[in-house]
Amino acid sequence: MIKLIVSDMDGTLLNDEKKIDLEIYELLPKLQEKGIRFVVASGRQYPSLKKHFHEHIKDVVVIAENGAFVVDNEKELVVEPMSQKEVAHCLDTIFTLKGVEPLLCAKYCSYTKSPELLEFLSSPLFHYEMRLTDDLYQVKEDIIKVSMVSHGGESAETCYKNLRPLLDDELNLVISGDTCLDTGLNGVTKGTAVSALQEMWGIKPEETMVFGDQYNDVEMFKQAYYSYAMKDASDGVKKFARFQAGSNNKGGVVKAIREMTGL
Incomplete structure (x- = not known):
């Protein structure tokens, strides 16, 4: 019996136009009635995810920033800040x-030096809470993740190969999109966040469904027997999942949930 469903957002529950599958709103109360918890797990910031779910946010537990920040009905369950030294090291390598x-990603906003990136991420595509700063090294707020966006034509895979040897072993590096990568504390992933929730709620991996499409979803695939890679995920990601869901542009997550739960 399924007791926990965890879904990534971009490329998974969101279509390629960054719009959410509206059927999930109809499904949430039905899942609750059956005692099934729904969790969204994303590399996005919490405010962005909260806006996507609107009035339904109380029905969803949010794993934000690749597991570094977990929130349940406004209650902070997990916060994993980086040290100032670690943040500076990430910036130096980037x-x-x-x-x-x-x-720079804090709990409730993100910081950038780029007006263009601020405008892009705060647009309706992403709904980010953004702040512009002249000096990223001088941001005093606790930072839980350092992200990077490639706009020079280099793929995320190429950036990963160049950056990974330069980062300290205490820091991880994951590909979170075609041109996006995230750094954070080693051992802090979507998978560790899912594991913490499973332990808190007494739910086993064989009672868990997980959906994702990128390498930052791989660790949470390992926490669920019912691990689904999306149809358009890369072969490198698919090999870590037991099952395949349909296209994110055709409601693949909701269809798989309905099939498994009978809703």
């Missing part, structure tokens, strides 16, 4: 690459 823009 600035070695050309055409890559860093982004």
Whole structure:
């Protein structure tokens, strides 16, 4: 019996136009009636995810920033801040690459030096809470993730190969999109966040469904027997999942949930 469903957002529950499958709103109360918890797990910030679910946010537990920030009905369950030294080291390594823009992610907003990136992420596509700063090194708020966006034509895979050897072992690096990568504390992932919730709620991996499409979803695939890679995920991601869901542009997540739960 399924007791926990966890879904990524971009490329998974959102279509390629960054619009959510509206059927999930209809499904949430039905899942609750059956005692099934629904969790969204994303590399996005919490305010962005909250806006996507609107008045339904109380029916959803949010794993934000790749597991570094977990919120249940406004209650902070997990917060994993980086040290100032770790943040500075991430920035130092990111600035070695050309055409890559860093982004500092705090719990409720993100910081950038780029007006263009601020405008892009605060648009209706992403709903980010953004702040512009002249010096990322001087941001005093606790940072839980350092992201980067490649706008110089380099793929995320190429950026990963160049950056990984430069980062300390205490820090992880994951591909979260075609041109996006995230750094954070080693051992803090979507998977560790899902594991913490499973332990808190007494739910086993064989009672868990997980959906994702990127490498930052792989760790949570390992926490669920019913691990689904989306149809358009890369073969490198698909090999970590037991099952395949349909296209994110055709409601693949909701269809798989309905099939498994009978709703």
